[in-house]
Amino acid sequence: MIFLANRDRYTQRTLLRETHNRLSKQAGCEAIRYQPSGRRPRYVIADIDTAVFLGESYEVENARLELRFWYPVGVDHEYYRINWIEPPRNLMVGFHQDADHPDLGPCHIQLNFEETAVDRYEAAFLDAHPLTVLDNRLQQLPTALESIHWQDGQPSLPDWPM
Amino acid sequence: MATPPQNGVTSWTETMSARERIRSVVETLREPRSTNWISEQADAAWSTTNQELQDLVDQDRLQRVEVGDTTLYQPDYTRLLFDEIRTLIEENAREELRSELTAITEEIEAWQEAYAIETWEELEQSLADSDLSSAELRERRDVIGFWHENEQDRQLIKHALELYSDVETAREQMTDAVDRATS
Numbered sequence: 001m002i003f004l005a006n007r008d009r010y011t012q013r014t015l016l017r018e019t020h021n022r023l024s025k026q027a028g029c030e031a032i033r034y035q036p037s038g039r040r041p042r043y044v045i046a047d048i049d050t051a052v053f054l055g056e057s058y059e060v061e062n063a064r065l066e067l068r069f070w071y072p073v074g075v076d077h078e079y080y081r082i083n084w085i086e087p088p089r090n091l092m093v094g095f096h097q098d099a100d101h102p103d104l105g106p107c108h109i110q111l112n113f114e115e116t117a118v119d120r121y122e123a124a125f126l127d128a129h130p131l132t133v134l135d136n137r138l139q140q141l142p143t144a145l146e147s148i149h150w151q152d153g154q155p156s157l158p159d160w161p162m
Numbered sequence: 163m164a165t166p167p168q169n170g171v172t173s174w175t176e177t178m179s180a181r182e183r184i185r186s187v188v189e190t191l192r193e194p195r196s197t198n199w200i201s202e203q204a205d206a207a208w209s210t211t212n213q214e215l216q217d218l219v220d221q222d223r224l225q226r227v228e229v230g231d232t233t234l235y236q237p238d239y240t241r242l243l244f245d246e247i248r249t250l251i252e253e254n255a256r257e258e259l260r261s262e263l264t265a266i267t268e269e270i271e272a273w274q275e276a277y278a279i280e281t282w283e284e285l286e287q288s289l290a291d292s293d294l295s296s297a298e299l300r301e302r303r304d305v306i307g308f309w310h311e312n313e314q315d316r317q318l319i320k321h322a323l324e325l326y327s328d329v330e331t332a333r334e335q336m337t338d339a340v341d342r343a344t345s
Binding site: 007008009010011012013014016018021022025026027028036037038039040042052054055056070071072073078098099100114127128130131132135138139141142 | 169170171172173174177178183186189190191192195203205237239242243246250253254258259262266267268296299300303307308310311312315318319325
């Protein structure tokens with residue numbers, strides 16, 4: 001029997017396909033794929049040629065983008081994680097709109113180093129369609145990466161919030 | 163919002179036409195929205211948005227909703243559901259769909275064992291446990307979301323498998339008809 005309960009999941013699936021489509025048109029995004037599979041998409045992942053993606057040379061040659069959008073039950077806006085991951089430096093910077101840090105409001109930016117969150121700040125809640133949000137956050141990523149400050153081998157985001 | 167420095171990240175206004183952006187926005191709406199709102203989100207002219215919305219309504223991809231004096235639009239969710247099923251059938255062999263069902267079952271069984279529970283609702287109840295660290299809470303919230311999605315995907319994939327033979331037969335009949343017409 002076909003029924004229309006839980007329509008958020010196929011709205012989410014459509015959104016993840018649009019996200020895949022968006023990354024496929026972005027220079028520097030390679031091997032764009034779904035995790036765990038296209039039949040059951042949760043994340044859209046892309047390997048990043050950083051120099052092409054950022055339009056200038058960068059400290060590490062390759063990074064990874066991991067994007068997830070979802071609609072938790074009982075919440076009237078989407079949740080998302082838009083993560084830039086650098087395996088060579090064991091570093092992650094991401095915009096997270098979820099239930100993890102309500103003290104920072106609905107959305108925050110987080111910097112992880114060696115599996116530990118080293119900095120976390122409130123980020124503006126964008127009351128907008130998820131695809132508009134995605135465009136805004138991707139535009140902000142280079143600024144976020146530029147604002148990472150290294151001292152004695154430890155990264156931080158001293159200039160945030162911007 | 164601060165303007166980012168010159169970089170290689172392109173905006174979707176550079177890589178997609180206004181009509182493509184409007185269609186992307188409107189087909190992923192969770193609630194009815196106005197022409198103004200949609201045009202603003204898609205960064206498209208109001209007149210282009212209005213025309214594209216009318217075209218999508220004419221194609222039965224979009225529903226018009228009258229709320230008082232305001233006209234709102236929402237996707238035809240029935241159509242979206244059948245599009246999902248069609249995509250699953252067209253892009254996957256039957257065996258791949260069956261394997262995905264197995265993967266879903268195995269993943270859920272692993273969570274049941276790891277948390278000693280039967281349903282995601284029980285895991286949700288455990289979030290009130292004050293002994294959980296923030297990392298554990300985050301992990302459990304993620305699992306609840308994944309579990310929920312798995313259950314819905316399982317239903318969708320089952321629908322696709324149920325309709326698989328009928329869709330294949332319809333496709334073969336279409337091919338036969340084209341062959342007859344062109345021979």
